[in-house]
Amino acid sequence: MSSAYAQLACPDCGLDDPRIIAKQLLLDDIPISIWTDKSTYDHNDTIIVEGRVANVVSGVPVTLTVTSSLHSIITVDQIVVDNMGNFATILSTEGALWKHDGRYIIKANYGSAEKNSRVLVELVNGVVSESISKTCGQSELDVIGNCVPFSISGGTVNRVNVNTNDNSIILMISANVDGTITLSPSKDVLEGPFMVLVDDEQWDDAEINGNEITVMFLAGAEKIEIFGTHVIPEFGAIAALILAVAIISIIAVSAKSRLSIMPRY
The missing domain is CATH 2.60.40 (Immunoglobulin-like)
Structure with missing residues (x-):
């Protein structure tokens, strides 16, 4: 499995091992952790992604972002967190966006940009990404x-x-x-x-x-x-929708706050 905490996906394994117990306690303190079932995949494969949130906030999902070796965003998704803080999803490596060999970053955010975790996976037996070789001038x-x-x-x-x-x-x-x-x-x-x-x-x-x-x-x-800032369409329709929902939520909270401080007659 990929990630330092991947072996903890089997909760009943090694319960007598103090190292496993220590890692389990550490996992409970980390805001969010993520791992995969393997570290290397084909281009006609499935990636099992699992993770743990230390402190569950009701109704708040995990936002999962996958970035390719060419620095382009492959997919953005939201995953439900259960009452125990666990979450899981399956990614398919089929399709044009996954065709290039190389490392892919799977990043999970929970609630804020500071609460994040990531894991690297390698895709093989596909199209080798062309290395960009460009000679720049003195200026x-x-x-x-x-x-x-x-x-x-x-x-x-x-x-x-x-x-x-x-x-x-x-x-x-x-x-x-x-x-x-x-x-x-x-x-x-x-x-x-x-x-x-x-x-x-x-x-x-x-x-x-x-x-x-x-x-x-x-x-x-x-x-x-x-x-700098990047144009929103670079993140795809799902990410744009997530951003729109966040903005609407902020506006709603701000409006509610203004109403709460208005004088009552």
Whole structure:
């Protein structure tokens, strides 16, 4: 089974083993855990996904998101949690969205973005994903195979990372003097509005013009992180529906709160 807690799917196995007991206690404390029956699958297979929620909130489902090795979302689903905190579902690896070999991330969220768990599975004997080999120019940064125009003064860019969870590009730089850096990512790479952190601190010394971002940094700065938002259709119709329901719920709660503080005559 895939996941450090997969062996716990058999609740009666190894009850006398203190290591199993310790892991069971740990599992009860973790907000949400997820595992699969195997770690490797064919493209005509089924993935059995199981999990556990430590603290059950009545009526709140687990949201399951599957992402492919090409960073595209395969499916989004909601799973009912039973009174004991257990949940399970079955995924089919048939179909065009699952055709590529490689690692797939199965991520479970419960109630909030902080309460999440994920597991990796490998699909084999299908279409091998073509590796993106693109040579960027001197005035471009390679961001997961995409060449992003940039310019920098007062420093150099050492490394570029992408944080897919937070929709951000992370630039690791060396700066001996005060300087500026300008990026012009396409909307396929990063789409605004934008927020900027410099060395993990919110940074207001930045200018945004469309999809062009200019950040002024101080000598000694090492990390610049630029956050963007993605277009909702990238997540598919189910995710859009989930988002719509969440927004409606927030509006309803806000309206109820306003009514509760209105003076009564």
